[in-house]
Amino acid sequence: xxxxxxxxxxxxxxxxxxxxxxxxxxxxxxxxxxxxxxxxxxxxxxxxxxxxxxxxxxxxxxxxxxxxxxxxxxxxxxxx
Amino acid sequence: xxxxxxxxxxxxxxxxxxxxxxxxxxxxxxxxxxxxxxxxxxxxxxxxxxxxxxxxxxxxxxxxxxxxxxxxxxxxxxxxxxxxxxxxxxxxxxxxxxxxxxxxxxxxxxxxxxxxxxxxxxxxxxxxxxxxxxxxxxxxxxxxxxxxxxxxxxxxxxxxxxxxxxxxxxxxxxxxxxxxxxxxxxxxxxxxxxxxxxxxxxxxxxxxxxxxxxxxxxxxxxxxxxxxxxxxxxxxxxxxxxxxxxxxxxxxxxxxxxxxxxxxxxxxxxxxxxxxxxxxxxxxxxxxxxxxxxxxxxxxxxxxxxxxxxxxxxxxxxxxxxxxxxxxxxxxxxxxxxxxxxxxxxxxxxxxxxxxxxxxxxxxxxxxxxxxxxxxxxxxxxxxxxxxxxxxxxxxxxxxxxxxxxxxxxxxxxxxxxxxxxxxxxxxxxxxxxxxxxxxxxxxxxxxxxxxxxxxxxxxxxxxxxxxxxxxxxxxxxxxxxxxxxxxxxxxxxxxxxxxxxxxxxxxxxxxxxxxxxxxxxxxxxxxxxxxxxxxxxxxxxxxxxxxxxxxxxxxxxxxxxxxxxxxxx
Numbered sequence: 001x002x003x004x005x006x007x008x009x010x011x012x013x014x015x016x017x018x019x020x021x022x023x024x025x026x027x028x029x030x031x032x033x034x035x036x037x038x039x040x041x042x043x044x045x046x047x048x049x050x051x052x053x054x055x056x057x058x059x060x061x062x063x064x065x066x067x068x069x070x071x072x073x074x075x076x077x078x079x080x
Numbered sequence: 081x082x083x084x085x086x087x088x089x090x091x092x093x094x095x096x097x098x099x100x101x102x103x104x105x106x107x108x109x110x111x112x113x114x115x116x117x118x119x120x121x122x123x124x125x126x127x128x129x130x131x132x133x134x135x136x137x138x139x140x141x142x143x144x145x146x147x148x149x150x151x152x153x154x155x156x157x158x159x160x161x162x163x164x165x166x167x168x169x170x171x172x173x174x175x176x177x178x179x180x181x182x183x184x185x186x187x188x189x190x191x192x193x194x195x196x197x198x199x200x201x202x203x204x205x206x207x208x209x210x211x212x213x214x215x216x217x218x219x220x221x222x223x224x225x226x227x228x229x230x231x232x233x234x235x236x237x238x239x240x241x242x243x244x245x246x247x248x249x250x251x252x253x254x255x256x257x258x259x260x261x262x263x264x265x266x267x268x269x270x271x272x273x274x275x276x277x278x279x280x281x282x283x284x285x286x287x288x289x290x291x292x293x294x295x296x297x298x299x300x301x302x303x304x305x306x307x308x309x310x311x312x313x314x315x316x317x318x319x320x321x322x323x324x325x326x327x328x329x330x331x332x333x334x335x336x337x338x339x340x341x342x343x344x345x346x347x348x349x350x351x352x353x354x355x356x357x358x359x360x361x362x363x364x365x366x367x368x369x370x371x372x373x374x375x376x377x378x379x380x381x382x383x384x385x386x387x388x389x390x391x392x393x394x395x396x397x398x399x400x401x402x403x404x405x406x407x408x409x410x411x412x413x414x415x416x417x418x419x420x421x422x423x424x425x426x427x428x429x430x431x432x433x434x435x436x437x438x439x440x441x442x443x444x445x446x447x448x449x450x451x452x453x454x455x456x457x458x459x460x461x462x463x464x465x466x467x468x469x470x471x472x473x474x475x476x477x478x479x480x481x482x483x484x485x486x487x488x489x490x491x492x493x494x495x496x497x498x499x500x501x502x503x504x505x506x507x508x509x510x511x512x513x514x515x516x517x518x519x520x521x522x523x524x525x526x527x528x529x530x531x532x533x534x535x536x537x538x539x540x541x542x543x544x545x546x547x548x549x550x551x552x553x554x555x556x557x558x559x560x561x562x563x564x565x566x567x568x569x570x571x572x573x574x575x576x577x578x579x580x581x582x583x584x585x586x587x588x589x590x591x592x593x594x595x596x597x598x599x600x601x602x603x604x605x606x607x608x609x610x611x612x613x614x615x616x617x618x619x620x621x622x623x624x625x626x627x628x629x630x631x632x633x634x635x636x637x638x639x640x641x642x643x644x645x646x647x648x649x650x
Contacts, residue, residue: 031603031607033607034603034607034610039351039538040351040538040607041331041351041352041355044329044330044331045330045331047330048330048332057112059199059327059328060151060327060328060329060330061151061175061197061199061200062199064175064176064199064200064203065176065178065203065606067603067606067607
């Protein structure tokens with residue numbers, strides 16, 4: 001099973017590909033709204049991609065208020 | 081529809097609706113592609129009455145306050161009805177606020193009861209601010225796992241009284257809801273909305289956009305928002321219509337809900353509407369040249385035939401595929417919460433999908449003006465609703481002045497704040513702080529704001545005072561947050577931004593360390609509340625005798641600076 005660091009890295013890798021940013025530009029503590037310049041709808045798109053990748057369901061209300069990759073990875077990790 | 085002129089309260093009207101439309105479906109709740117439940121008005125009553133009785137059994141009585149902090153779902157409406165049935169005052173809060181903000185407003189509202197759902201309660205229960213909200217005596221939590229530690233709360237599902245509850249009548253002038261229009265970081269503005277406000281607004285709105293049994297409204301905007309409370313609860317219920325709740329708002333599931341549930345109306349904020357437009361436009365752009373030509377021709381025909389009024393049947397025939405994607409029954413998209421760009425409105429209307437754009441603010445009920453579609457006008461926010469008196473005060477040469485409103489839908493005032501209440505009223509008129517003018521056909525055109533605040537495309541009202549606490553103890557002499565368009569008046573309702581005005585200490589310079597501190601603090605705010613840039617001012621801020629910043633005078637000083645060069649982006 002993945003540990004939190006691995007999950008975080010996978011989240012970052014997937015966000016890097018999904019939003020087509022150069023690799024290595026995103027970090028675990030980054031605020032993805034600010035760093036990627038995305039709105040709440042684009043964040044929901046990312047969640048759907050993450051669900052497919054990890055094979056889990058992540059309810060919208062579970063990630064309410066989450067804005068950095070590390071915390072997002074923690075919420076995913078708790079459902080793996 | 082019930083004759084609402086006969087009713088004294090929201091609760092009385094809803095009570096009759098439940099018996100009048102007993103066999104009709106009132107609620108459908110779905111989670112992703114799974115339908116969780118479907119309730120008739122009788123089922124709804126059977127769920128709500130035991131809750132109302134249990135509330136009465138613990139001493140909850142008329143005029144007591146109960147708050148709901150929940151995402152859109154059937155238990156939101158069931159709980160709200162139970163509160164109204166007992167004569168209580170509902171305090172609907174935005175579930176997207178932080179725990180600290182929730183507790184602050186719960187304390188300010190004086191709520192005795194909090195009704196929330198488990199994932200939200202997990203965040204709320206451990207927040208240190210909870211201790212100060214001693215007024216909250218009973219907490220009900222929905223959908224808690226069987227072995228969950230509820231930390232003093234009770235399970236909503238188990239909180240049921242055995243006997244029939246006793247209906248508590250209220251008068252039209254009594255307060256029905258306390259709705260917060262702002263103040264999560266500063267001075268709360270709890271709008272006291274009366275039963276009359278809702279009854280009158282419902283009559284006015286349904287005269288233009290009617291509901292009836294069989295209509296299905298897709299509830300996406302949070303139900304604490306004035307629009308969804310009216311068109312996603314009170315309006316459809318008093319007409320026997322059905323409300324569809326989705327527990328997830330991922331675009332793919334929202335898209336599927338339209339054809340699956342044959343949606344009649346939906347309310348959206350401009351951001352979502354624009355996103356929908358982008359998605360549709362991308363699909364149109366992918367059409368092969370031949371098909372695209374035919375499509376463009378059909379749109380042109382539709383435009384020609386719907387110039388003076390919508391012709392839904394014709395539009396559905398001409399542009400069948402587009403309408404099928406929306407379920408084929410969609411009558412209008414209601415858009416609100418913020419200003420919508422005319423080209424987005426026109427895009428949908430040209431496809432034969434009317435967009436009911438309007439203008440309103442929490443203090444004035446749901447809406448002040450709405451597009452009546454006769455003809456559709458994308459460049460305006462429509463005409464005043466029946467019963468609304470709207471005037472333009474101190475108009476400039478071009479007719480633009482402050483919009484003032486008077487009607488039975490205007491709030492009774494701000495809770496526990498006569499000073500702020502006096503500030504927004506003048507001889508019975510509500511001073512909106514928005515700037516606009518009427519054209520020769522009676523349509524209102526908005527052109528900017530007089531007040532120091534912004535509204536985001538997601539429909540969020542942000543008052544600078546509310547976010548200043550995050551910059552407290554910043555290593556500068558003094559600071560103040562402003563809406564940029566308040567400092568440098570701009571005839572625009574979109575792209576509004578906040579700025580942080582700084583006065584540095586003598587000899588201090590704007591270093592990277594200071595900038596990084598501001599960025600770090602800014603990031604603690606929800607993304608839509610963040611300041612966009614910094615403006616440096618090299619003089620003491622003007623202050624009152626009690627040392628409060630004189631914001632209007634400071635704004636005048638800032639306005640002497642050139643906007644584009646003065647704002648240092650963060």
